Amino acid sequence: MGAFLTSRRTMLRGLGVTMALPWLESLRVWGEEAGTNAVRGEAPIRFAALFSGNGFHREHWWAKGSGKTMELGKVLEPLLPHREKLLFIQGLYNEEALKGNIHSSQTGNILSGAPLEAGGGIRSGISIDQMLAQHYGQTTKVPSLVLGCEKSNPSVHKNYSMLYSSHISWSSPTTPTPLEVYPALAFDRLFRKDASKSDQSVLDAVLSDARDLRRGISRSDRQKLDEYLNSVREVEQRIDRAGQRGELQGWRPTLEKPNLPRPADGIPQDIAEHMRLMCDILVLAFQTDATRFCTLKLNNDHSSLRFPNLGVDYMIHHLLSHQESDDWLKVNQFFLEQVAYIATKLDAVQEGERTALDNTMLMYCSSMLTGSHDATKLPVVILGRGGGKLETGRVLNYLGKSNRKMCSLYLSLMDRYGLHLDQFGDATERLAEV
Known part of the structure; x- marks a missing residue:
């Protein structure tokens, strides 16, 4: 096949570019090094944690029933098409998060359950995504992908560092995993050998390998390969268009029209497009097996995002969370639409007898149930079948049960990867029924 390699990891290679491929029935190369799926040739299991801060509308976060007849509250309605692949969990909590009763102290350990250092210091614990990445992440190009849609806040609020509000992924107790908020740089990390800017498209760089590959795979795989390459091109083009409009971190001009000549990057990226690009990059990362572990922080806890795309531009997210209004519900649903979008795209990717969603555990959570800082029963939804x-x-309702620790859930989820720990965070036992 010329330059094309089908050894342990199948890649398309070009000048300055290495691009992993999706699951193809003609190339049974996954499984040898997966660490998460013992059957040779099966697609690996992925884990993604999605987070949005400040909780949800207290009246509309609920689920009841099962399977295709499951009913969902208004906040969760965007997930209705996926209810048969959904696990709604209520009543879990992190004991350490109850100590400060503010945003920072409830978010910095959402994925670890670790005690947090106060007084402006920085100490948490290794998060579940990084625990998995440390054990299995070396088998992929990127051990883990850590994405965000709002930049970090380095200030201190009520004796706790706001870095806790800005990061859910921790590589060590003193190191929050670097958060990538630029879609272009996240994209480059998946597909380029370095993060330097290049005028050459990722696809242009690997087309020679792709042509060689097409000659040796089945007709259905050729169609799948073409669809995949088209999706990569589409995201590239959208990132280019977004870059032409300006920054991608939510900055908003103070004037409707500039009173001075504006620089080329002076018009900001709107939050809806920013989130959607990050969702697409997450899907591409899993579809290409560039990584199997990802976190996506849609906003910070104590967030200052606004939502002009929803007609809700009069109040920042944090302040809006303290009222149970129709606008608050509208913003909640907007976040759930991002989760549903990822699930829909993953479910459309066929990997043998399963879809990419079937091979994923996509967990969505917040550090409080409502904007009143209620962290005694955390909102948790898992999509996908691992x-x-x-x-x-x-x-699943754990209220009133003897064990309802979030870290017990994490122990149960890590078991699905063959990572059997005696303890994680504050938990030493698995969560019943999961």
Whole structure:
């Protein structure tokens, strides 16, 4: 096949570019080094944690029933098409998060359950995504992908560093994993050998390898390869257009029209497009097996985002969360639409007998149930079946049960990867029924 390699990791290669491929029935190369799926040739299991700060509308975060007849509250309605692949979990909590009762102290350990250092210091614990990445991430180009849609806040609020509000992924107790908020740089990390700017398209760089590959795969795989390459091109083009409009970090001009000549990057990226680009990059990362572990922080806890795209531009997200208004519900649904979008795209990717969503555990959570800082029962939804290892279409309620620790859930999820720990965070036992 010329320059094309089909050894342990199948890649398309070009000048300055290495691009992993999606699952193809003609190339059974996954499984040898997956660490998460023992059957040779099966697609690996992925894990993604999605987060939005400040909780949800208290009246509309609920689920009841099971399977295709499951009913969902208004906040969760965007997930209705996926309810048979959904696990709604209520009543879990992190004991350490109850100590400060503010945003920072409730977010910095959402994925670890670790005690947080106060007084402006920085100490948390290794998060579940990084624990998995440290054990299995070396088998992919990128051990883990850590994405965000709002930049970090380095200030201190009520004796706790706001870095806790800005980061859910921690590589060590003192190191929040670097957060990538630029879609272009996240894209480059997946497909380029370095993060330097290049005028050459990723696809242009690997087309020679792609042509060689097409000659040796089945007709259905050729169609799948073409669809995949088209999706990569589409994201590239959208990132280019977004870059032409300006920054991608939510900056908003103070004037409707500039009173001075504006620089080329003076018009900001709107939040809806920013989030959607990050969602697409997450899907591409999993579809290409560039990584198997990802976190996407849609906003910070104590967030200052506004939502002009929803007609809700009069109040920042944090302040809006303290009222149970129709606008608050509208913003909640906007966040759930991003989760649903990822699930829909993953479910459209066929990987043998399963879809990419079937081979994923996509967890969505917040550090409080409502804007009143209620962290005694955290909102948690999991989409996907973890390679057939997770029973979905269920509602699990742990209120009143002896064990309802978030870290017990993480122990159960890590078991699906073959990572059996005696303890994680504050938990030493698995979560019943998961």
